[in-house]
Structures are given as C-alpha cells and as structure tokens.
Amino acid sequence: MVILRILIILIVALSAFSFEVKEVVVKCDSSIECDQITQKFNELKNKNLTEEQIYSFFNFEVDKQYYKTFFFSIEKSTLTLDVKIKKKIIGINFEVKDSSLQSRLSEIFSLRKGDYFDDTKLQEGLLRIQQLYFSDITNAISYEIDDSEDGIDINIAVSEVGIRKFKNVYITGIRGEIEQNSKSFWQQIQNRAWDKVTYSKHLDEYRARLEKLGYWQVSIKDEIDNQKTHVNVKMSVSLGPRYGLNFYGSTYFDHQYLSREVKKIVRGNRDILTDSVIIHTLSQLYKNRGVFYSDFQIRKETGLDSKGDYYFFFVDVKEGRKIKLDEVIFSGNQDVDNNILEDIYNDKSSDLLKKSYLDVQALEKITNNIREYYVSHGYVFSSIESPLIAFSEDEKSAFVTYKINENNLYKVSNINIQGISNSDAKAKIINELVNKEKLSFNVTEVDNDLKKALDIVKQEGYYFASYKVKNPKDIIVINNADKTVVMNLVFESGKKSYFGDVLITGNQETQDIVVERELRIKKGEIVTPSAMNDFVNRLRGLGLFSSVNITPFVGKKRDDNSVDLNFIIKVREKDFGRGEVAPGYRTDLGYKVSFTTSYNNYKGMNRSWITKLQANYRTSLSDLDEERRLADKHLLEGIAQIQYIEPYLLYGFFDSPLEWRTTAKFQRKRYNSFDADIFSVSPSLSKTVNKYFQYNVRYELDVIRQFDATLDIDNDRYRIGAITPSFTLDFRDNPTVTRSGAWFNFSWEFANPYFGSQNDKDLTINYNRAVLRSYFYIPIGKMTLASSVTVGAEKNFANELVYNDDGTPSLDAESGKQNTRGYIPSLKAFRLSGIDLLRGFSDNESNKLVDGTDLSDVIIRDSAYLVNFKVEGRYYIDDSSVVALFVDAGRVYIDNVDLNELRTSTGVSFKLLTPVGSLDFDYGVKLKRERSDGNRENFGRFHVTIGQF
Numbered sequence: 001m002v003i004l005r006i007l008i009i010l011i012v013a014l015s016a017f018s019f020e021v022k023e024v025v026v027k028c029d030s031s032i033e034c035d036q037i038t039q040k041f042n043e044l045k046n047k048n049l050t051e052e053q054i055y056s057f058f059n060f061e062v063d064k065q066y067y068k069t070f071f072f073s074i075e076k077s078t079l080t081l082d083v084k085i086k087k088k089i090i091g092i093n094f095e096v097k098d099s100s101l102q103s104r105l106s107e108i109f110s111l112r113k114g115d116y117f118d119d120t121k122l123q124e125g126l127l128r129i130q131q132l133y134f135s136d137i138t139n140a141i142s143y144e145i146d147d148s149e150d151g152i153d154i155n156i157a158v159s160e161v162g163i164r165k166f167k168n169v170y171i172t173g174i175r176g177e178i179e180q181n182s183k184s185f186w187q188q189i190q191n192r193a194w195d196k197v198t199y200s201k202h203l204d205e206y207r208a209r210l211e212k213l214g215y216w217q218v219s220i221k222d223e224i225d226n227q228k229t230h231v232n233v234k235m236s237v238s239l240g241p242r243y244g245l246n247f248y249g250s251t252y253f254d255h256q257y258l259s260r261e262v263k264k265i266v267r268g269n270r271d272i273l274t275d276s277v278i279i280h281t282l283s284q285l286y287k288n289r290g291v292f293y294s295d296f297q298i299r300k301e302t303g304l305d306s307k308g309d310y311y312f313f314f315v316d317v318k319e320g321r322k323i324k325l326d327e328v329i330f331s332g333n334q335d336v337d338n339n340i341l342e343d344i345y346n347d348k349s350s351d352l353l354k355k356s357y358l359d360v361q362a363l364e365k366i367t368n369n370i371r372e373y374y375v376s377h378g379y380v381f382s383s384i385e386s387p388l389i390a391f392s393e394d395e396k397s398a399f400v401t402y403k404i405n406e407n408n409l410y411k412v413s414n415i416n417i418q419g420i421s422n423s424d425a426k427a428k429i430i431n432e433l434v435n436k437e438k439l440s441f442n443v444t445e446v447d448n449d450l451k452k453a454l455d456i457v458k459q460e461g462y463y464f465a466s467y468k469v470k471n472p473k474d475i476i477v478i479n480n481a482d483k484t485v486v487m488n489l490v491f492e493s494g495k496k497s498y499f500g501d502v503l504i505t506g507n508q509e510t511q512d513i514v515v516e517r518e519l520r521i522k523k524g525e526i527v528t529p530s531a532m533n534d535f536v537n538r539l540r541g542l543g544l545f546s547s548v549n550i551t552p553f554v555g556k557k558r559d560d561n562s563v564d565l566n567f568i569i570k571v572r573e574k575d576f577g578r579g580e581v582a583p584g585y586r587t588d589l590g591y592k593v594s595f596t597t598s599y600n601n602y603k604g605m606n607r608s609w610i611t612k613l614q615a616n617y618r619t620s621l622s623d624l625d626e627e628r629r630l631a632d633k634h635l636l637e638g639i640a641q642i643q644y645i646e647p648y649l650l651y652g653f654f655d656s657p658l659e660w661r662t663t664a665k666f667q668r669k670r671y672n673s674f675d676a677d678i679f680s681v682s683p684s685l686s687k688t689v690n691k692y693f694q695y696n697v698r699y700e701l702d703v704i705r706q707f708d709a710t711l712d713i714d715n716d717r718y719r720i721g722a723i724t725p726s727f728t729l730d731f732r733d734n735p736t737v738t739r740s741g742a743w744f745n746f747s748w749e750f751a752n753p754y755f756g757s758q759n760d761k762d763l764t765i766n767y768n769r770a771v772l773r774s775y776f777y778i779p780i781g782k783m784t785l786a787s788s789v790t791v792g793a794e795k796n797f798a799n800e801l802v803y804n805d806d807g808t809p810s811l812d813a814e815s816g817k818q819n820t821r822g823y824i825p826s827l828k829a830f831r832l833s834g835i836d837l838l839r840g841f842s843d844n845e846s847n848k849l850v851d852g853t854d855l856s857d858v859i860i861r862d863s864a865y866l867v868n869f870k871v872e873g874r875y876y877i878d879d880s881s882v883v884a885l886f887v888d889a890g891r892v893y894i895d896n897v898d899l900n901e902l903r904t905s906t907g908v909s910f911k912l913l914t915p916v917g918s919l920d921f922d923y924g925v926k927l928k929r930e931r932s933d934g935n936r937e938n939f940g941r942f943h944v945t946i947g948q949f
Contacts, residue, residue, distance in 0.1 A: 378440030721756025798822025840924025
C-alpha cells in the first residue's frame with residue numbers, strides 16, 4: 001500500500017510557528033467514515049497549533065485504512081479537508097473447478113468481504129497465489145473488478161492449466177492390501193493443486209491410520225520433488241511389527257486405557273515390544289493406583305501374514321491388593337517441628353492415604369510439598385529424599401520414612417532498589433514484596449516479587465519499564481558466610497508515558513466511538529498497562545469482536561523525561577446478526593417452539609434489536625386448579641416480544657455505561673386459577689459503577705386481561721404502572737463457575753396511580769413490593785457450599801374499607817371479609833416458581849397457604865410474604881458440570897409469617913454451566929408430605945431449569 005502521507009500537501013501557512021483553527025470544512029462523500037472524520041478534526045477548533053503538532057495529528061490520522069486520497073489546506077484560520085473514502089468489498093469470488101483449492105484460496109487471500117478495497121493488497125494476494133501454486137509467471141490468473149454504488153465485487157479466475165499439481169506419490173516399504181489402501185488414500189488429493197499445508201494434514205492422517213492398524217512404530221520419510229508443472233512425492237514407509245493387545249480380568253482400568261499407555265512406551269522405542277515391557281508398564285500403573293502385588297500372565301502369538309509381522313499379546317490380569325499404611329516417619333528435621341510436616345502430609349494426602357492405604361504417587365507429591373515448604377521458609381539448600389517404603393513380612397502393610405536434610409536457614413539482609421527516584425514508589429515496592437528484610441528468604445516467591453515490583457513501576461506511568469539487571473545471579477546474591485541474601489532490583493524505567501491518541505483498524509461496521517468510549521483514561525493522563533488491559537477486556541466483553549490487539553508506539557515528546565504514547569487498536573469483527581429456532585418440550589409448558597432474531601450492532605453503535613416469538617401447548621393441566629382441570633380446556637400460549645438496547649445513553653455525561661433497555665411484550669399465559677393476556681412496555685436504565693456494584697431503575701406498564709377464572713373477581717382488566725429501583729452487589733470469584741464469594745440484589749417496586757396504575761371507582765392499584773435475594777458460596781476443600789436466601793414482602797396501600805350505598809359493609813362473596821378499595825392483583829402475588837422454585841413440589845403444592853388454601857383463591861387486601869432458602873453441597877466435575885445435594889425450604893404467607901410451617905425438600909442436582917446461567921436437572925423429594933382433598937401429595941418431582949443461582 002502506498003502510504004497516504006505522500007498525498008498531504010503542505011502549504012506556506014505551515015511555515016508559521018503557530019496558528020489557530022477557527023473553522024473546519026470537510027469535503028467528503030456522505031458516509032459513516034465522513035462523519036467520523038468531521039468529528040475527529042473538529043477537535044482542532046479553537047486551538048493554537050504548531051507545525052509539528054498539526055503534522056503529527058495528520059500523520060496519525062491518515063494511517064486509517066479507509067482513506068483513498070487526503071488533501072488539506074489552511075487559509076485564514078480555516079482548515080479545509082478534501083478526502084475520498086475507499087469502497088468496501090461486498091464480495092470475492094474465485095472461479096476455479098477444484099473446490100478444495102477454492103476454499104484454500106479464500107483462506108490465504110489478503111482481502112476479505114467487508115474490507116476496504118485496496119489495490120495494493122489485491123496485488124499482494126494475487127502474487128501470493130502465484131508463488132504458492134504456479135511454477136513461473138503465467139497468465140493463468142485474471143481478475144475483474146465490479147465497481148458499483150454498493151461497493152466492490154472482485155472476481156478472480158484461476159486456470160488450472162498453469163497451476164502446479166500434486167501428480168504422483170511413490171510409496172516403498174509396503175505391499176499387498178496396505179499398499180492398495182495407501183494408494184486409494186493418497187488419490188484423494190492427487191491431480192489437485194499442490195498445497196504443502198493440505199499435504200501435511202494428509203500425511204498426519206495417513207500416519208494415524210497406520211497406527212490404528214497396529215503399526216505403532218511406523219516411520220515415514222518423504223521427499224518432495226518440485227517440477228515445473230507438478231510435484232511428485234517419494235515416500236519411504238517402515239511399518240515395523242504389527243501389535244495387538246487384549247486384557248482380561250482388569251477392573252481398575254478399561255482396555256482402551258491400558259492399550260494406550262503401552263502404546264506410548266512402544267511409540268518412543270524402536271525395540272520390539274516384549275513381555276517384560278508390558279509387565280513393567282502395567283505394574284507401574286497399578287502401583288500408581290495403590291494396588292500392589294498384581295500378577296500378569298502373558299500369552300504371545302507371533303507370525304507373518306499379508307500385512308507383515310505381527311505380535312499379539314493376550315494379558316491375563318490378576319489384580320493385587322491395597323496395602324495398609326501403618327506409619328509415616330519424618331527423619332532428620334531439627335528446626336521444623338513434626339507437627340508442621342504432619343499438617344503438610346494430611347493436607348496433601350490423597351483419598352487412599354487418608355484411608356491409610358499406600359499410594360506411591362501421592363507420597364511423591366507430598367515430597368515436593370515438603371520441599372516447597374522448606375525453600376519457602378529460608379532453607380534454600382535443603383533436600384528431601386524420595387520416601388522410603390518398607391513392607392511388613394506378610395506383605396500386607398507398610399511404613400514410610402521421609403529423610404530430610406535441612407541445611408542452613410537464609411534471611412534477607414538487604415533489598416536494593418535502583419533506577420527509580422520516586423520514594424513513594426520505592427516504599428510501595430518494599431511493602432508489596434513477600435520477601436522482606438530480616439525475614440526468612442522465600443525463593444518460591446522471587447518471580448512473583450519481581451513481577452509485582454515491575455508492575456508498580458509501570459503503574460507509575462513508565463509503560464516500557466524493564467529490569468536493567470536480568471541475570472538471576474546478580475538479582476539474588478547469596479552470601480554463604482553469614483547465610484544472608486541480598487535482592488538487587490535495578491530498573492530501566494524509560495520516559496514517563498501519557499496517553500495520546502488511538503488509531504482503530506479492522507472495524508468495518510463498528511464506529512470508532514464504540515471502541516473509544518470503552519477507554520477509562522483521558523488524553524494527557526498517565527497511561528498504565530493495567531488501564532489498557534482493562535480496556536481490552538471491556539472491548540472483548542462487548543461481544544462484537546472475535547479478537548482485539550493493541551500496539552503502543554511513542555508519539556510526541558513532552559519534555560526530557562516524558563512522552564505521549566499512542567496506540568493502534570486492531571479488532572476483528574464477528575457476525576452481528578443471528579437467528580435461532582428452538583423446538584422442544586418442557587415439563588411445565590409442554591411442547592414449545594421459539595423463534596429469535598437479533599442484531600447487536602445496529603448502525604455500528606453496539607445497539608441491539610432482539611425479537612422473540614414463542615408458542616407452547618401444554619400436555620398436562622396439573623398446574624391448574626381442580627375446577628379448570630375438570631373443564632379440560634386447552635389453550636395455545638405464547639409470547640411476542642421486541643427489545644431494544646442502547647448501551648451508552650447520554651455518552652459523555654458518565655464515566656461508565658448508562659444502559660437504556662426497552663421491551664414491549666404481548667403474552668398469553670395460563671395461571672393456576674385464571675388465564676391472562678398481558679401487554680407490557682418496560683423501559684429501564686442501568687449503570688455499572690464498577691465490577692462489584694450496579695443499579696437499575698425500571699418503569700413497567702402492564703395492561704392485563706384475566707379471563708376464564710375460577711373466581712369472578714379474577715375475571716377483570718387491570719392496568720399496573722410501577723417503577724422499580726434496584727441494586728446489585730456481586731462479589732463472586734467467577735459469575736459462570738462460582739466457587740467463592742457472594743451476590744446480593746434488592747428491588748423495591750412502587751405501583752400506584754402516580755405511575756399510571758388503575759384508579760377508578762371499582763378498583764385502585766396501589767402497592768409496594770420489596771424482594772431481597774442473597775447468594776453465598778463457601779469453598780470447602782474440593783467442594784463448594786452454596787446457599788440462597790430470598791425474602792420478600794408486599795403491602796396493599798389501597799386499603800380503605802368499602803361500604804354499600806346503604807352504609808352496610810361491602811363483603812367479599814368468597815371469603816366473607818369486607819372489601820377494600822384495592823388489592824394486590826393475583827398476577828403480582830408472590831409465588832414459589834421460576835427463580836424461586838421449591839424443588840420437589842409442583843406449583844400447586846408449593847403455593848398453598850398454611851391453612852391449605854391455594855394462594856390463587858385468596859385476594860390479598862393487606863400484605864403477603866415470601867421466604868425461600870436453598871442450600872447445596874456442590875462438587876465440580878470440571879468447569880462446565882456440577883453435581884450437588886440440596887435442601888430447600890420455603891413458603892408464601894398472607895398477613896403473618898410462621899417459619900415453623902416452611903415446606904421442605906431434599907434431592908440431587910446435576911448442572912451444566914453456560915455463559916447465560918446453569919442448566920439444572922433436579923430431582924427433589926418432600927421431607928413432609930401433606931394431604932389435600934383426602935389424598936397424600938406426590939413423593940417428589942423432577943425439574944429442568946436454567947439461570948438459577
């Protein structure tokens with residue numbers, strides 16, 4: 001690419017020492033890039049600039065990849081820019097018959113769909129194809145460029161006449177069936193364009209095929225013969241013997257594992273596999289598992305067939321026994337007390353050792369742990385021998401001796417810090433180091449100490465700081481005479497760095513401002529590696545880019561000791577649109593299907609549109625009350641939803657994102673005692689203050705039509721307008737795979753006529769609803785104790801008593817209680833479902849009140865309460881799956897709370913951890929089964945949920 005700087009026309013005005021830009025005129029075609037250019041150069045308005053400053057600004061700007069031409073002039077304090085923008089590539093097509101070659105050409109070509117068209121890169125790509133696939137310069141490659149208003153289409157025709165082909169492969173060293181199979185295998189890529197990468201992959205696959213046939217010691221030597229028009233390969237194959245293994249009687253290991261372990265030994269050894277090698281390998285495997293005195297009887301068959309020599313081994317395994325460990329002895333330790341060594345042993349013991357069985361591998365690991373303890377406490381030259389194992393005469397038990405040679409204790413006598421003058425930074429380094437003067441020298445923490453010290457210097461603004469003295473012997477100086485250690489930290493700090501400009505490349509659709517606003521550092525502020533690392537992590541967290549890289553380079557000099565530091569930010573964009581179809585079945589909803597489409601970079605500003613359509617048809621009416629179940633009326637339920645997300649509302653007024661999210665939704669849903677059509681509009685604002693704290697304010701307007709209700713009072717229309725402030729505190733170590741920490745969320749919903757709630761003669765909606773959710777995670781060894789505590793309270797404030805026209809109290813027909821002006825709509829009543837699910841119970845069972853009344857049959861005229869506790873003992877199989885035992889307790893109360901009446905359950909859970917939450921498969925059983933209508937409740941229930949704690 002010809003650098004655009006040579007197109008900059010410097011006029012006489014630049015010879016002045018300084019000038020002021022009062023107006024900026026940009027002549028440019030209408031495009032997003034033109035808007036960005038105008039915005040960028042408006043930064044120069046009302047500034048006095050020297051020649052060096054304006055040239056530096058232009059020099060940085062024209063490196064952006066979208067400029068085709070760039071001219072500027074300055075006259076009477078007016079900066080005029082005349083620029084042309086490159087068009088984007090809307091398509092690249094390779095016209096070639098060989099489909100694999102077509103795919104390979106697309107992969108290696110220097111341009112991609114969505115890139116700005118650059119003729120230099122086009123020629124570079126064509127030259128690369130020429131060099132890789134053609135023996136000399138020919139006319140076999142031609143191209144056409146279709147230039148339209150929409151962009152550039154590139155059509156590249158590649159003639160196979162002039163291309164170098166993979167012609168012949170000559171294989172020696174094999175015969176018969178294997179030779180025929182090998183020829184068939186290599187014919188897959190013969191007479192195609194020669195490509196070294198494709199050939200190498202094919203060669204690896206060929207070797208794997210031969211090993212699968214039993215030729216574990218196969219050797220392949222290839223010689224590539226490059227001709228003018230084609231390539232021949234000469235391949236010498238030495239198969240070696242063919243092996244086979246069969247195992248009988250093994251219960252500790254499966255056949256595949258044992259075969260694989262023996263194969264590892266054979267593959268790295270050219271000697272023929274023997275009985276003794278197999279016995280030694282198997283013995284070691286069993287000893288490592290804690291099983292001793294195993295016996296292996298081997299029957300070997302050897303011979304020669306059409307595929308070559310073969311050695312087939314049939315191994316009869318008589319597994320030994322575990323050996324009791326009677327005693328562990330520590331010998332030679334004088335300064336370190338036995339209790340400390342015993343604590344190390346107990347803490348690092350395997351399951352076998354904890355059960356007092358011999359485990360050789362675990363004992364060796366403990367040796368390393370003891371050695372680490374010594375060297376971390378100043379015994380630099382201590383030595384701990386491998387454990388000595390002595391067996392009893394009857395070979396049923398053993399005892400172990402750890403022989404220790406402590407040697408001398410070394411202490412840190414002095415820490416010398418050179419190369420930085422800031423006394424506060426020196427003091428901070430001294431404070432942060434694990435190794436400190438007059439204390440025992442911890443050699444295991446030296447690397448961490450050096451890293452901490454260098455990070456502190458860099459945090460002072462010395463971005464490129466490094467160690468001037470790098471030889472370990474010069475950094476750590478050991479004095480054997482007085483048993484002391486001197487640490488020498490000598491820095492090459494360089495100049496102090498201040499944040500300058502950023503150059504963003506690779507963003508074809510995403511606007512520069514989306515990247516720039518993730519910066520938490522302003523121009524002219526001290527720039528540190530941690531600030532830039534946080535910036536990169538925030539960019540990756542946007543979900544817009546598949547890769548993000550930053551490259552620093554020094555800009556203008558501020559003074560003798562400081563410079564501006566500029567950055568090139570190179571990103572690679574993802575595909576922004578996505579569609580999803582999800583048919584399935586849920587135990588609570590029945591058969592369902594959903595359609596979701598989303599676009600998460602609308603107008604290149606990281607704005608998102610999400611639409612969702614879902615329909616479900618219940619196969620079971622068990623969640624409905626008895627009267628509605630008997631009616632046996634089925635109804636198609638569903639959701640139609642559209643959501644818009646603006647992640648940076650009022651950008652420039654806040655240091656961190658203020659997110660605006662608006663959702664419009666229509667839903668038809670079946671509840672226990674009624675069906676409902678719900679239309680809702682819900683705008684919300686949320687702000688992430690830091691990684692721990694976030695708050696949100698949501699307004700929601702719901703228009704609800706309840707029908708087919710068991711109670712006449714529930715056949716009604718409601719309008720609920722509510723505002724809900726909430727805040728979240730997140731102290732979890734990892735939101736996806738949480739092993740320690742805590743999480744809190746508190747929300748308080750205010751619904752009343754001031755916010756649009758219904759207020760008429762028949763009904764006034766005026767209530768408060770507060771919920772506190774708390775999650776706690778406590779690591780216990782390899783397990784985590786997870787608990788969830790949720791409490792909620794809601795209160796009806798439209799509680800004025802209602803009287804008839806004759807002055808008598810107006811009574812509710814169902815309960816006989818006096819009516820109030822308003823009540824809490826059934827839709828907003830607390831329920832143990834969804835995130836508050838009580839495992840082991842159906843919705844009908846968990847939402848019964850203390851007196852056995854179904855919650856749906858009660859009108860809440862005063863107050864209601866929610867209590868829900870969950871405790872889980874979790875074992876993490878890996879970072880994506882968990883098994884757990886749980887205990888749940890919870891209940892919904894009207895007017896009063898009685899914790900003695902909690903419903904309880906216990907059970908087992910299996911969780912698949914995903915970025916959007918855990919997919920939980922739970923089976924819970926009730927700890928106390930109650931009777932309802934003369935029938936005892938079911939024993940338990942299976943649940944599938946997603947996104948729980």
